[in-house]
Amino acid sequence: MHIKIIEETDIAKVVQDVMIAASEIGFNKTKQFIIATAASELARNIFVYARKGDIYIKDLNVNGRKGLEIIAEDQGPGIANVKLALEDNYSTTESLGIGLPGTKRLMDEFKIESEVGKGTRINIKKWLDL
């Protein structure tokens, strides 16, 4: 599934679609909420820092292992210091600065690639059996 982030209401769309996808895979209510919150953080970062971008929601089925993968991709300004951005309470705006480190804690896998002037790509996964 693919959702374009263009306006703020698209973040809500991401939350809703991720909830549905997670429940169809068999994640319980708490896990659905956790994955949707992580997706919300990434979608919001796209909207706030890159203005626009894309969210992809993918079912995972690796050797019978089920899970959900979310990819957040934008061609925005990129992150100059990824290490710093992953620290708690680091924000270049006046928000809480826990979106990225929090998302990392909420999910089982977290991968970030970012290049200044090119954009950012973040890949998160949650496994059903973990």
Place this chain on the structure above:
Amino acid sequence: MVKKKEALIDVNPIHVVWEGILLLPVYGVIDSKRGQDIMESMLEKIVDTQSKVIILDILGVATVDSAVANHLIKITQATKLMGADCIISGISPAIAQTLVSLGISLGDVETQATLKDALENAFKMMDLKVIETNQAVVG
């Protein structure tokens, strides 16, 4: 047509559940506009009704990500400035676990799992006591 639909969704009802106690159920998606709307209408209502305790019930919110949590924290801070106390209720196990993992500390914000607990707490804060009538007769 679209405008009309948005206007309907944007309604944030605020209930006077008791003299001095307001209840604001927050549900669905809280974006920056909605957060601002909720804050404004609540502060106005506090003045209008001279309320002292505000219960913000978040059981029905779609997600509590860091931006939504930030809105909630700001709302409780604003109510404090107006001389009222704010209780956040409807913290489901899912919300609680997500907030902890995200790393959000609601700090000194008063929280309660259920609306019932929040109401009980609000009565206490207002020095009110709910008693069973037949017990009152015996006592």
